[in-house]
Amino acid sequence: MFRFIAYRLAQFPLILAVIYLLTFILAWVVPGSPFERNDRKLSVQALQRQQEEMHAEHWYTFLGHYPARVVLHGDFGPSLSYDGWTVNDILHDALPVSISLGLLALIIAICCGVGIGAMAAVDKGKALDWLSLSIALIGISLPSFVVASLLLTVFAFYLHVFPVGRWEHISDVVLPAVALSLMPMAYIARLTRVAMIDVLSNDYVRTARAKGLSRRSVLWKHCLGNALLPVLSYLGPAAAATLTGSFVVEKVFNVPGLGQHFVNSVLNRDQTMILGTVMVYSVFLMSLNLLVDVGYALVDPRIDLGARQET
Amino acid sequence: MTVDSSIPIDAPGGGLHTRLFASRRILLGSVILLAIILAALATLPMTLGHRSSLYYNSQDAAHVRQRPCLTRPFGTDSLGRSLLGRCLLGGAISLAVGTAAALIAIILGVSIGLIAGYHGGWLDALLMRSVDVLYGLPYILLVILFKMAFQEPLARLISPNAANLIVLFSAIGLVSWLTMARVVRGQVLSLRAQPFIEAARAAGLPQTRIFLRHILPNLVGPVIVYATLTIPQAILQESFLSFLGIGIQKPMPTWGDLASDGLLALNPLTAYWWMLLFPCTLLAVTLLSLNFLGDGLRDVLDPRQDAAKL
Numbered sequence: 001m002f003r004f005i006a007y008r009l010a011q012f013p014l015i016l017a018v019i020y021l022l023t024f025i026l027a028w029v030v031p032g033s034p035f036e037r038n039d040r041k042l043s044v045q046a047l048q049r050q051q052e053e054m055h056a057e058h059w060y061t062f063l064g065h066y067p068a069r070v071v072l073h074g075d076f077g078p079s080l081s082y083d084g085w086t087v088n089d090i091l092h093d094a095l096p097v098s099i100s101l102g103l104l105a106l107i108i109a110i111c112c113g114v115g116i117g118a119m120a121a122v123d124k125g126k127a128l129d130w131l132s133l134s135i136a137l138i139g140i141s142l143p144s145f146v147v148a149s150l151l152l153t154v155f156a157f158y159l160h161v162f163p164v165g166r167w168e169h170i171s172d173v174v175l176p177a178v179a180l181s182l183m184p185m186a187y188i189a190r191l192t193r194v195a196m197i198d199v200l201s202n203d204y205v206r207t208a209r210a211k212g213l214s215r216r217s218v219l220w221k222h223c224l225g226n227a228l229l230p231v232l233s234y235l236g237p238a239a240a241a242t243l244t245g246s247f248v249v250e251k252v253f254n255v256p257g258l259g260q261h262f263v264n265s266v267l268n269r270d271q272t273m274i275l276g277t278v279m280v281y282s283v284f285l286m287s288l289n290l291l292v293d294v295g296y297a298l299v300d301p302r303i304d305l306g307a308r309q310e311t
Numbered sequence: 312m313t314v315d316s317s318i319p320i321d322a323p324g325g326g327l328h329t330r331l332f333a334s335r336r337i338l339l340g341s342v343i344l345l346a347i348i349l350a351a352l353a354t355l356p357m358t359l360g361h362r363s364s365l366y367y368n369s370q371d372a373a374h375v376r377q378r379p380c381l382t383r384p385f386g387t388d389s390l391g392r393s394l395l396g397r398c399l400l401g402g403a404i405s406l407a408v409g410t411a412a413a414l415i416a417i418i419l420g421v422s423i424g425l426i427a428g429y430h431g432g433w434l435d436a437l438l439m440r441s442v443d444v445l446y447g448l449p450y451i452l453l454v455i456l457f458k459m460a461f462q463e464p465l466a467r468l469i470s471p472n473a474a475n476l477i478v479l480f481s482a483i484g485l486v487s488w489l490t491m492a493r494v495v496r497g498q499v500l501s502l503r504a505q506p507f508i509e510a511a512r513a514a515g516l517p518q519t520r521i522f523l524r525h526i527l528p529n530l531v532g533p534v535i536v537y538a539t540l541t542i543p544q545a546i547l548q549e550s551f552l553s554f555l556g557i558g559i560q561k562p563m564p565t566w567g568d569l570a571s572d573g574l575l576a577l578n579p580l581t582a583y584w585w586m587l588l589f590p591c592t593l594l595a596v597t598l599l600s601l602n603f604l605g606d607g608l609r610d611v612l613d614p615r616q617d618a619a620k621l
Contacts, residue, residue: 019447026453030460134599139545141598143550143567146591149574192608237446247451248554263555266455274452282447 001297002008008290016282020067024277027271030058066272076276081268087276090261095280098245098257104173105180105242113185114231117192118224124197132189139186147177176253179248184238188231229300236292240285241303332416340604345486347597351402359480365396368562376576379585381522386585389576394569398589399608401564405546405594408480408565413543415484420491421534427492429526430490439496441487443507450486454548457482457620475560478551491537495530502529532612539605550594566594 010266069175113136120132139147154160155175162175199205202221208218245259258277265273357363371391379386418555434502445453458478465474501506503526511521550567552558559565573587 017446018444022444023452026460028433030456069421116379132563137599138595142591143547143554143570145551145554145575145592146570146587153577157435175538191549228405229332241449244449261449263450263455266459267555267557278448278452281449287445299344 001294005290005294008293012286014280015286018226019068019278019282020275022270023275024213027266030266030269036295038252039227044295048210062271070275070279076279077272079273081265081270081273087272089272091276091280094256094258094292097255100160101173101177101180101242101249101255102239102243102245103256104177106184106239106275108177109181109184109238109242110189110231110235113188114192114224114228116185117189118196118219118227120193121196121200121227122219129193133193136186136189139182143244143250145252146177146183148176148249153250156246165247176255179253180242180249184242184275187234191230191234192227195230196223199223199227199291224300230298231297232292232299236289237285239288240281244281244284270276316407334607336544336603336607337611339604340600340607343596343600344356344604346401347377347593348406351406354396354465355403356401356553358396363396365393365399365402367397367564368392369396376583376586379551385589387582387585388572394585394589398566398571398593401566401569401590402484402593404559404563405549405566408483408549409542409545410422411480412484412487413541415443415481416491416541417534417538418488419485420488420537421495421530423488423520424495425526425530426497427497429491429503429522435496438492438572439572442492444525445486445489450548451551453486454482454604455557457554472560472563478610479559483552486548487541491534491541494533494537498530499526502526513551518545532608536605536609536612539601539608543601543605546594546598566590566597570594581603 042074054247066077071076074088075101076091079085079090082090085242115130116136121127123129131222152175156163163172166237205218205223208222209215213222244262245257245261247259249255250259258280261273262277262281264270265277315393321573354365357365358367360366361369363369369392371387373391374383374387375391377383378393379385383395385398388394388397408520411432413488423438423442427435442508461482462474462478462589465478468474505595508521508525516525547569549558549565550570553565553568554571561568569590576583576586
C-alpha cells in the first residue's frame with residue numbers, strides 16, 4: 001500500500017510537467033498576444049517593459065524563466081489580463097469559495113444520487129424506476145445554464161425562498177450548490193442503479209433474505225456498500241470538476257469562484273492565468289484519483305493496488 | 312414467512328427482465344429520436360429556402376415576439392423570425408454536431424484503442440499515458456483553445472460559415488474520443504487473451520485478417536454504445552459554447568444557441584416563455600431519448616461492461 005502511494009506520488013511531478021508543457025504550447029499557439037488588447041493600446045515602452053518583466057519577448061525566453069518561477073517559488077506571476085492582480089492572489093481568493101460550494105454540491109449529489117439509484121434498482125422496470133431515472137436524466141439532458149437560470153427564476157424571483165446574486169450568508173450557497181450537484185447526481189444515480197441491479201442478483205442476497213434478515217437490513221448493509229464501488233471511481237474526476245467550480249453556475253448565481261477563470265483566462269489569452277488554473281485542476285484531479293484508488297483498496301480487500309500499476 | 316418478492320432476484324447476468332426493460336427503452340428512445348431527426352431533415356429545404364415562411368432568418372419587424380398561435384405554432388423571436396423554423400434547423404445542426412463528434416470519437420478512439428491494446432508494450436504505455444494527460448486537462452480549455460487557434464486560419468481558406476462549422480465539429484469531436492479509446496483498449500486486451508484469437512494465430516492467419524475479421528467485429532457493441540452516449544454530451548458542449556458566445560456563428564441556430572437566446576428574453580416582468588420552452592423541450596427530449604437508447608443498448612449489447620468506465 002505504502003509502496004503504491006509512494007510510486008504514484010513520485011509520478012506526480014512528471015505528469016504535472018507534461019500537462020504544464022502541453023498547456024503552455026496550446027496557450028501559445030492561439031493567435032493573439034495577451035499584451036495586445038482591443039480595449040486600450042499600450043505604448044511601445046509600456047509593452048516592452050511588461051514583456052521584459054515576464055521574460056515574454058519570445059516564447060523560448062518565457063518558457064525558460066517562467067517554470068523556474070513556478071517550481072521554485074510557487075509563484076505563477078502577475079495575471080496578464082487583470083491589472084494589479086497576481087495569479088496567486090486570484091487563486092487564493094477564489095479557491096476557498098469554489099471548494100466550499102463544491103463540497104456542499106458533492107454531498108447533495110452523493111446522497112440524492114445514491115438514493116435515487118438504489119430506489120430505481122429495487123423497483124427495477126416499474127414506475128419508480130422510470131420516474132427516478134427520468135428525474136436523474138433531466139440533470140444531463142438540459143444545458144446547465146438553463147437549469148441554473150430556471151432554479152434562480154423559480155426559487156428566487158417567484159417563491160422568494162432564496163436570495164439573488166449575493167454571496168454572504170449560508171442560505172446563499174444552497175441554490176448554486178443544488179445547480180452544481182445536478183450533473184454528478186445524475187451520473188451517480190445511473191452508476192448506482194446499474195451496480196445495484198448487479199449486486200441484487202447475487203446469491204448472497206438470496207441467502208441473507210432466506211436467513212430471515214429484514215429487507216431493509218439486506219439492502220442497506222449487504223448490498224449498498226458493494227454497489228457503491230463504481231460510484232467511488234467516478235467520484236475522483238467528478239469531485240475535481242465540482243470543487244474547482246463551474247463557469248455557468250458562478251455566472252448565473254454571481255459566485256466569486258474559480259470556475260469563471262477557466263473560461264475567462266482562455267478567452268482573454270491570459271497565459272499565466274491559464275497555466276495557474278490548469279495546474280490547480282490537475283493537482284486536484286490527481287490527488288483525488290489517488291485518494292479514490294486508496295479508498296477502493298480499503299473498501300474492497302480483493303483489489304491489489306500493486307497489480308493496478310501494471311494495467 | 313413469505314419471501315418478499317419486491318427485492319428482485321433474477322438469474323445471474325441480468326436475465327430476461329433487464330433485457331425486456333432495456334429493449335423497451337431502446338424502442339422508446341429510437342422512435343422519438345427518429346421522429347425528431349426526420350422532422351429536422353425533411354424540413355431542411357423549407358428552413359433554408361429564402362421564400363418559405365419557415366426560413367430561419369426571415370425577419371419580420373411587424374411580428375416581433377409573438378405568442379404561439381395557429382399560423383406561427385412556436386411563436387416568433389425578438390427579430391420576428393419563425394421559432395418553428397429556427398428550432399427545426401437548429402435541431403438539424405445540433406444533431407450534426409453530435410453525429411460529427413461521435414464519428415470523430417469512433418475513428419480516433421477505435422484506432423488508438425486498437426493500436427494500444429493490440430500492440431501493447433511501450434506504444435500502449437505511451438498512448439494511454441497521453442490519454443491520461445488529456446483527461447487531466449479541463450476539456451473546456453481544449454475546446455476553446457482549439458476553436459480560437461484554427462477558426463481564423465481556416466476562415467481565410469474557405470467561407471467563414473463553413474470554417475466555423477468545421478472547427479466547431481472537430482473541436483468537440485477531438486475532446487470526445489478519450490473514453491472511447493479506453494473502452495476499446497480494454498476490450499481488445501480481454502479479446503486478445505481469448506482462445507479463439509490464439510487459435511487464429513496458431514492457424515497462421517495474417518495479422519491484418521485477425522484484426523479485421525476477429526477483433527473488429529467483437530468491438531462493434533461497445534463502440535456503438537459509447538458513440539450513442541457521446542452524442543448527447545457533444546450537443547451539450549455545443550450549447551455551452553453558444554452560451555459563451557463562441558459556438559455557432561449567428562444567425563445560424565442550434566438548440567443550445569436558441570436556449571441561451573431564450574434565456575436572455577426571460578425576465579420577471581414579461582416572460583417570453585415560448586422562446587425558452589420550445590428549444591429546451593426539444594433538446595431535453597432528444598438527449599433523454601439518446602441516453603435511453605445508449606443505456607438500453609449497453610444493457611443488451613454489453614452486459615459485462617464495467618459500469619465504472621462510464
